[in-house]
Amino acid sequence: MATLPDANVKSATRVLELLEFFAEHRRPMSTADVVNELGYPQSSSTVLLQTLMRLRYLDYDRKSRKYFPTVRVALLGSWITENLYSERSLSKIVNDLHARTSATVILGLQNDIYVQYINVCQTPQRRSQLKWYLKPGSLRPLARASVGKMVLSRKPDAELIYLLRRINASETRPENRVSEADLLEEMDRIRETGYSLTTGTVNPQAGVVACLIPSHPQQPVMALGIGAENDELLRNKDRYLQLLREALEPFR
Known part of the structure; x- marks a missing residue:
């Protein structure tokens, strides 16, 4: 049987040790905490933490300069126990909404x-029908995607403007840039109604209706959305929105 290089084995071991370290202490940790407690070199600890942050397995608080696991870590193994223990499992909610x-x-x-x-x-049919293949880890524009707008709605206006300027600077196509006035107006509407609806803003053929997920203060803000072809989404918007709200009610 082929063996893995020692460097790969060491990296995999450190990832698991780091996650177990967070599980044991259950609080945000700095790079110095990881270096001191786990004995990793400073450079290796920095690379490991930043890599897991980019993959969204860790969240980073710029003010405290500390890291904390995101719900994506919990989702890795949630399928094992969800049928036995967790009716509130997010992965189960996603699957149930899809089935309905x-x-x-x-x-x-x-x-x-x-x-x-x-x-x-x-479903594979949706992927081929809309040429809209989404997989876990996919990135979409924060200020144009419905799920992203829900996340933005929790932020103060000053932070919204700061993020929007960075977002617009990264957009290579002028028509994809969002004006500050339009975004602030939409944030007011989303905060009032509790949902976001977009059609054709990312994929011209499809749209999404989304709601916020009530979350723990130490977890990043998350949102849950249902997406479909534009006409289908508009026809079923009220039903989809009701299903989202019912699914998220146990978290309130």
Whole structure:
């Protein structure tokens, strides 16, 4: 049997040790905490933490300079126990909504100036019909995707403007840039109604209706959305929205 290089084995071991370290202490940790407690070199610890942050397995608080695992870590093994223990499992909610609607169901959170889809349930027929293949880890524009807009709605206006300027600076096509006035107006509407609806803003053929997931203060803000072809989404918007709200009620 082929053996893995020692460096690969060491890296895999450190990832698991780091996650177990967070599980033991259950609080945010700095790079110095990891270096001191686990004995890793400073450079290796920095690379490991930043890599897991980019993959959205860790969240990083710029003020405290500390890391904390995201719900994506929990989702890795949630399928093992969800039928036995967790009726509130997010992965179970995603699967149940997909079964009830046959639509694409998306769970997402912020990754810098993007929204990252950390759990997606989509049938092969939808992928071919809309040329809209989504997989866990996909990145979409934070200010144009419905799930991203829900995440933004929790932020103060000053932070919204700061993020929007960075987002617009990264857009190579002028028509994809969002004006500050339009975004602030939409945030007011989303905060009032509790949902976001987009059609054709990312994929011209498809749209998404999304709601916020009530979350723990130490977890990044997440949102759950149902996506479909534009006409289908508009026809079923009220039903999809009701299903989302019912699914998220146990978290309130």
